[in-house]
Amino acid sequence: MTARNGADALLQLRGVSRRYGDRQALHPIDHDLAAGRCTALFGHNGSGKSTLLRIACGRDAPTGGRALFAGRTVAEDDPEVRARVAVVGDSVACYPDLTVREHLELVTVAHAVDDAPAWIDQVLADRRLADHADALPNALSSGQLQSLLLAAALVRPRDLLVLDEPEQRLDPGARARLAALLVAEKEDGVAVLLATHQAELAEEVADHMIALEDGRVIEQGTPAEVLRKLGVRS
Numbered sequence: 001m002t003a004r005n006g007a008d009a010l011l012q013l014r015g016v017s018r019r020y021g022d023r024q025a026l027h028p029i030d031h032d033l034a035a036g037r038c039t040a041l042f043g044h045n046g047s048g049k050s051t052l053l054r055i056a057c058g059r060d061a062p063t064g065g066r067a068l069f070a071g072r073t074v075a076e077d078d079p080e081v082r083a084r085v086a087v088v089g090d091s092v093a094c095y096p097d098l099t100v101r102e103h104l105e106l107v108t109v110a111h112a113v114d115d116a117p118a119w120i121d122q123v124l125a126d127r128r129l130a131d132h133a134d135a136l137p138n139a140l141s142s143g144q145l146q147s148l149l150l151a152a153a154l155v156r157p158r159d160l161l162v163l164d165e166p167e168q169r170l171d172p173g174a175r176a177r178l179a180a181l182l183v184a185e186k187e188d189g190v191a192v193l194l195a196t197h198q199a200e201l202a203e204e205v206a207d208h209m210i211a212l213e214d215g216r217v218i219e220q221g222t223p224a225e226v227l228r229k230l231g232v233r234s
């Protein structure tokens with residue numbers, strides 16, 4: 001399901017910056033992300049990763065520059081953005097009275113997914129949630145909740161997948177499955193933009209890495225190049 005292939009950048013960041021009051025959380029940044037490619041944002045807490053992700057998916061507007069999706073200014077309430085951009089945020093928000101399966105059903109209804117029950121079963125199995133399909137959120141572990149967030153992004157169509165530290169709360173096996181999943185997304189032509197604290201995830205999945213510090217780009221290039229320059233790898 002999903003993704004259109006093409007060489008043009010789906011996401012274009014043109015001098016994007018963000019100021020909160022007097023604080024410059026993000027200095028101007030330019031970046032293009034094409035279908036089937038992955039860019040990883042890497043940096044310490046507070047370096048500006050989530051700020052950039054929120055702008056890229058239209059949840060926040062830049063105070064400088066422009067963020068474009070498919071050539072149009074990104075806005076969360078744009079039907080095109082809602083239809084084609086799937087987001088996995090950094091916090092878990094669930095309906096306490098809906099089961100795991102019912103959360104996914106809601107998403108498929110909202111996005112008019114064909115053959116939804118089969119997709120839901122597939123995603124539940126892939127994310128190792130099948131045994132918890134009828135569980136309420138308060139009966140899930142933190143890692144299972146994180147898997148539910150991922151599952152909700154995967155049962156719907158998407159051309160751009162934006163993920164904020166998706167490795168959080170996952171055990172090593174689930175992290176390995178996450179890396180394989182993101183590689184498969186790229187192969188399907190989905191553009192992937194993620195923030196991560198895990199160098200291994202970026203190395204396995206990303207074509208390009210942007211290292212941020214205090215809202216500025218301090219290095220960028222392939223993950224191998226950037227991690228070597230940062231001294232994370234020898």
Ligand SMILES: Nc1ncnc2c1ncn2[C@@H]1O[C@H](COP(=O)(O)OP(=O)(O)OP(=O)(O)O)[C@@H](O)[C@H]1O
Nearest residue numbers: 020023025043044045046047048049050051052195
């Ligand atoms: N709504 C806000 N109002 C004021 N300042 C904010 C707001 N959101 C973020 N900031 C500030 O912007 C800076 C960048 O924050 P951001 O959340 O983008 O960092 P991050 O790299 O995602 O960090 P983490 O790894 O902890 O998630 C921080 O100094 C933060 O305090």
